Amino acid sequence: MASSLQNQGSITYLTQREAAEIDEILMGPLGFSVDQLMELAGLSVATSMAEVYKPSEYNRVLAICGPGNNGGDGLVAARHLYHFGYKPFVCYPKRTSKPLYSGLVTQLESLSIPFLSVDELPVDWSNDFDILVDAMFGFSFHGAPRPPFDNLIEKLVHLNNYKQRQQKSPVIVSVDIPSGWHVEEGDVNGEGIKPDMLVSLTAPKLCAKKFSGPHHFLGGRFVPPSIAEKYKLHLPPYPGTSMCVRIGKPPQIDISALRENYMSPDFLEEQVEADPIDQFRKWFDDAVAAGLKEPNAMALSTTGKDGKPSSRMVLLKSVDKDGFVWYTNYESRKARELSENSHASLLFYWDGLNRQVRVEGSVQKVSDDESEQYFHSRPRGSQIGAIVSKQSTIVPGRHVLHQLYKELEEKYSDGSLIPKPKHWGGYRLQPERFEFWQGQQSRLHDRCLLYLGNRRTGSRI
Ligand SMILES: NC(=O)C1=CN([C@@H]2O[C@H](COP(=O)(O)OP(=O)(O)OC[C@H]3O[C@@H](n4cnc5c(N)ncnc54)[C@H](OP(=O)(O)O)[C@@H]3O)[C@@H](O)[C@H]2O)[C@H](O)CC1
Numbered sequence: 001m002a003s004s005l006q007n008q009g010s011i012t013y014l015t016q017r018e019a020a021e022i023d024e025i026l027m028g029p030l031g032f033s034v035d036q037l038m039e040l041a042g043l044s045v046a047t048s049m050a051e052v053y054k055p056s057e058y059n060r061v062l063a064i065c066g067p068g069n070n071g072g073d074g075l076v077a078a079r080h081l082y083h084f085g086y087k088p089f090v091c092y093p094k095r096t097s098k099p100l101y102s103g104l105v106t107q108l109e110s111l112s113i114p115f116l117s118v119d120e121l122p123v124d125w126s127n128d129f130d131i132l133v134d135a136m137f138g139f140s141f142h143g144a145p146r147p148p149f150d151n152l153i154e155k156l157v158h159l160n161n162y163k164q165r166q167q168k169s170p171v172i173v174s175v176d177i178p179s180g181w182h183v184e185e186g187d188v189n190g191e192g193i194k195p196d197m198l199v200s201l202t203a204p205k206l207c208a209k210k211f212s213g214p215h216h217f218l219g220g221r222f223v224p225p226s227i228a229e230k231y232k233l234h235l236p237p238y239p240g241t242s243m244c245v246r247i248g249k250p251p252q253i254d255i256s257a258l259r260e261n262y263m264s265p266d267f268l269e270e271q272v273e274a275d276p277i278d279q280f281r282k283w284f285d286d287a288v289a290a291g292l293k294e295p296n297a298m299a300l301s302t303t304g305k306d307g308k309p310s311s312r313m314v315l316l317k318s319v320d321k322d323g324f325v326w327y328t329n330y331e332s333r334k335a336r337e338l339s340e341n342s343h344a345s346l347l348f349y350w351d352g353l354n355r356q357v358r359v360e361g362s363v364q365k366v367s368d369d370e371s372e373q374y375f376h377s378r379p380r381g382s383q384i385g386a387i388v389s390k391q392s393t394i395v396p397g398r399h400v401l402h403q404l405y406k407e408l409e410e411k412y413s414d415g416s417l418i419p420k421p422k423h424w425g426g427y428r429l430q431p432e433r434f435e436f437w438q439g440q441q442s443r444l445h446d447r448c449l450l451y452l453g454n455r456r457t458g459s460r461i
Pocket residue numbers: 019022023026037038041066067068069070071072073136137138139140141142143144145146149175176177201202220
C-alpha cells in the first residue's frame with residue numbers, strides 16, 4: 001500500500017531519554033512484550049523498504065544486526081523480506097542467548113537464509129548485495145563503536161564514496177538510527193553512514209533531523225494515545241492499514257524513469273472464456289477478491305458530433321448479457337455527446353493484477369423503471385446530491401450546492417420518498433468488442449481480442 005503525503009507539517013523528535021522512557025512504559029504499565037514490539041518494528045522496516053525498493057530490482061539484502069533490540073528488528077525484517085520475495089542474508093556477529101533472539105535465528109535458519117560471519121562477507125559489497133540493512137545500533141548507542149561493528153560501519157561509510165563516483169552500489173537502509181551516529185546530535189563530524197532510507201520507529205529521534213537521504217519513513221504503529229499525549233507526539237497518520245508512513249516530501253523523481261516490469265501468470269488463449277462477458281466476470285471477481293479499491297471504476301470515453309473524444313470515470317453498476325450499466329446526469333457533457341454519437345468505450349485498469357479490459361459498443365439509456373429502482377437504492381444523501389448537482393455546469397460556489405442540499409435534507413428529513421429527478425438515470429453499453437490485457441515482462445504482454453458472439457484472435461504485442 002502507498003504511504004500518505006499528508007504529513008508535511010511539524011514532527012516531534014525524541015531525545016534518547018524519552019525514547020528509552022517510552023520503551024519502558026510500553027513494556028511496563030502498557031503490557032507489551034518486547035517480542036511484540038520487535039515484530040511490529042521489523043515488519044514496519046520491511047514494508048517501508050518494499051514501498052521504495054521493489055524485490056524485482058533490489059533483491060539481495062544483507063541485514064547487519066547488532067547485539068541489542070535494533071539487531072532484533074533487523075532479524076525480524078529479514079524474515080518478512082524473505083516472505084515479500086527478497087533474498088536476505090544475515091550478518092549477526094554478537095549473538096545473545098536470550099530465547100527471543102535464538103528463536104528469531106531459528107526461524108531464519110528454517111527459511112535457509114544464510115548467516116555470514118564477518119570473515120565470510122565479500123570484500124566488495126557492491127557486487128553481491130542490492131540493499132544493506134543497518135540494524136546495528138538503535139537509541140541505546142553510546143560512545144564510539146567497538147569491534148567488529150567499527151569496521152562494518154566503516155564499510156558502509158566507504159560505500160558513499162562509490163555513490164559519489166556514480167558507480168553501482170547497494171542502497172543503505174538504517175533502522176531507527178544510522179549506526180554510529182549520535183542519537184541526538186546525528187553525524188557529528190560528517191564522516192558517518194549516509195543512509196538512503198531511514199526507518200524511524202515509534203517516533204524519530206533527534207538525530208533524524210540531520211538525515212538528508214531521499215526516504216524517511218516512520219514505523220512502529222503501536223503507540224497508544226496516552227503516550228502520544230504525554231510526550232506531545234505530533235506524527236503523521238498511518239494511511240489505511242499500512243505499517244509505515246513516509247515522513248516529509250517524497251523525493252524528486254525522474255518521470256521518464258518510472259516504470260513497472262509486470263510479472264503475471266500467463267494468460268493463454270485456451271484459458272479464455274468463449275463468452276467475453278463470462279471472461280469479464282471472471283476477471284472482475286478476481287479484482288474483488290484481490291481487495292482492489294473500486295474495481296467497478298471505469299473510464300468512459302465519448303465523442304460528440306465534433307469528433308473530439310472526452311473521458312471520465314464512472315462506476316459500473318451492473319453487467320450481464322445485455323451490457324454494462326452506469327448512472328449519471330442526462331444533462332451532462334457525456335450525455336450530450338452520447339446523444340450525438342452513441343458509440344463509446346469503457347476502460348478498466350486493475351493495477352494490483354496488471355490487468356486492463358477495453359470494451360467498445362453502443363450506448364442507450366436504461367428504462368425509467370430501472371433508473372427509478374436504482375436511484376432509490378442509493379444512500380439518501382446521494383439521492384439529494386443528484387437533485388442538487390447540475391453536472392458539467394459552472395457553479396457560482398460550493399455554498400450554493402450546500403445551501404440547496406441543506407434545504408432538501410430538511411424537506412425530506414421525515415424519511416419520505418425523494419423523487420428521482422428527470423435529469424438522472426442510467427446508460428447501458430452493449431458491447432461489440434473486448435480486449436483483455438495481462439501485463440507481462442519486458443512489455444511482451446498478453447492481449448486477447450474478443451468480439452461478442454465469436455472469438456477472433458489472441459496475440460502478444
Ligand atoms: N519502543 C521502541 O521504540 C522499540 C524499539 N525497538 C528497537 O530497539 C532499539 C533500542 O534497543 P536497545 O536494545 O535498547 O539498544 P540498541 O539496539 O541501540 O543497542 C544496545 C546494544 O548495543 C551495545 N552498544 C551500545 N553502544 C555500543 C558501542 N559504542 N559499541 C558497541 N556496542 C554498543 C550495547 O552494549 P553495552 O554494553 O554498551 O550496553 C547493547 O548490547 C530501538 O532503536 C529500536 O530499533 C524495538 O525493537 C521495538 C520497540
